[in-house]
Amino acid sequence: MSHSKPILISGAGIASLLLAQSLRLSNIPFRIFERDASFIFRAQGYRLRLSSEGLDAIESVLDANAYRRFWDTCGKTGGLGFASYNAVTGELIEQSVTHPSLASRQGGGKTIGISRGDMRRLFADGCEDHIEWGRHVTGYELTGDGVRATFADGTKSVEGSMLIGGEGIYSKVAKQLSGGKLKVYDTGARGIHGQAPTTAFKGLGEGVFRLADNTRPEGGVFLITNVRPGDMHDPNMSFGWTMAGHPGVIRPPNDDHTIIGRTAADLAKSLTKDWHPRFKPMFDEMNTSEAAFWKITCSTPSGVPEWANEPRVTVIGDAAHSMTPAGGIGANTAVRDSALLGRLLRKAGGYAEGVTAAYEKEMRVYASEAVHESYSNATKQFGILIDEETSLTV
Structure with a gap:
């Protein structure tokens, strides 16, 4: 990798690690700061379903061998496709085949899924030496020509060319960057x-x-x-x-x-x-x-808000757009962030004026649509209602 200032990444979730893969393959230096002590420190949550958009984003980042390992790890479920049952009576309520957007893929007609833990492990391959564990990012400070992450213990990171906040719904980077406009509702x-x-x-x-x-x-x-x-x-x-x-x-x-x-x-x-x-x-x-x-939780249902662009800082994944589990949209949107930002950084050769602005402009469009779809599904499935003026934030 080159000896220029690294791109700093807060959090080692799937969006952060896929971005790191993009940077590694583009020969752009980076450092990842993760608050946990290891990948197995916390439960990895539920299994993620991937859409054509998510798979396309992942394939655009990984090299051919890495994508093959990823694809082989994914479960390809056929059978009844997607079936809904009355849990008490056992009666079949609804049955549908897999979304047609997957039909043209290898294994088309099946539901593609993978555990969050397996996804993190695969995306971390080759990036392990660039992860600093036990580093809880609580904010950042801009320097003359760079940025430093600040940590919960009062220390600061090395100076980086950029900071990418990917540490999830409690992101301090997102809160500071947006001036509180990025909200996550309980x-x-x-x-x-x-x-x-x-x-x-x-x-x-x-x-x-x-x-x-x-x-x-x-x-x-x-x-x-x-x-x-x-x-x-x-x-x-x-x-x-x-x-x-x-x-x-x-x-x-x-x-x-x-x-x-x-x-x-x-x-x-x-x-x-x-x-x-x-x-x-x-x-x-x-x-x-x-x-x-x-x-x-869920981000602002009306869409990803606008904030004053900071050329050296931006956010990805749940830090930018938290979603309910309804529809299985969140992970697909997160990897789209990684692919988009990674592509812009590769084209620029690393940090450049205008990269974060271009990324945020495009991200707001597809992420706002995704948040709205996720929220609409959740209101029907489990009766949530968010009033952006009065609902409690996390």
């Missing part, structure tokens, strides 16, 4: 992640399944899971499921969504005690230690 809805052995899913068969329970007067609960054929008969493999409920239905003690283990598992079992026998093994056989609560 929708009031909560969810639970869980895992169980593949044997617990045999009653479903292959496919992506949504189970809906609207029997509660306080609001509905739904669950998404992805049963992949290649892993169905592996006794050492587990499948995951993601449950979400209307605001107030899933209540972690003291609203502490960081709780993991038995408390979350027991609540999931209680919520599903009247579900159809076909679905019960997912909870009866679940790995109790892996159960975890999560908070459902």
Whole structure:
């Protein structure tokens, strides 16, 4: 790599790591600052579904061998395609094939999915020596011809040519850059992640399944899971499921969504005690230690706001546009950010005046559309409502 000032990246999520791959392949120096001690410090969340837009973005960044490894790691689920069931009666509500935008790809007609942990591991390949662990970025300061990240312990980073905030919904970089205009709202809805052995899913068969329970007067609960054929008969493999409920239905003690283990598992079992026998093994056989609560958030539904452009600082991924899980849009939009910004930096040879402005102008268009779609889906699926004037932010 060249000896110019590195591009600084806050956070080691999927958007940050894919951007790092783009910079590495463009021979542009970079440093990544991650608050956690390692990739396995925290649970990696639910399985991500990828659209044609997301796959195109990833393929445009990775070299051919790296993309092949990524593609081979992805699960390609066919079977019923996407099927929705009444969780209590077991009745089929809706069935549809995979989105036609994937039909032209290898394995077309299937749902493409990958765990967040696998995605981070693959995107980190070759970038590990450029990651500084245990570095919690709390802001930045501009220098005469660069920028430094500031850390929670009071220290500062090396001087960089740019700083990219990719540290998620609690991004301090996003808050400072936008003057508070970038907001993430607490929708009031909560969810639970869980895992169980593949044997617990045999009653479903292959496919992506949504189970809906609207029997509660306080609001509905739904669950998404992805049963992949290649892993169905592996006794050492587990499948995951993601449950979400209307605001107030899933209540972690003291609203502490960081709780993991038995408390979350027991609540999931209680919520599903009247579900159809076909679905019960997912909870009866679940790995109790892996159960975890999560908070459902969303950026400003009306779109990504505008802020005064700073040529040396910008944001990507959830730091720029947090989304609900409805529709599985968030990860696809995040990798589009990485591909776009990486392409602009490669063309410029690194930092240049106008790069962040060009990136933000294009990003606002597709990201605003994505946030609106995600929010609209969530209002229908689990009854959230964000008033941009009065709703609480995280």
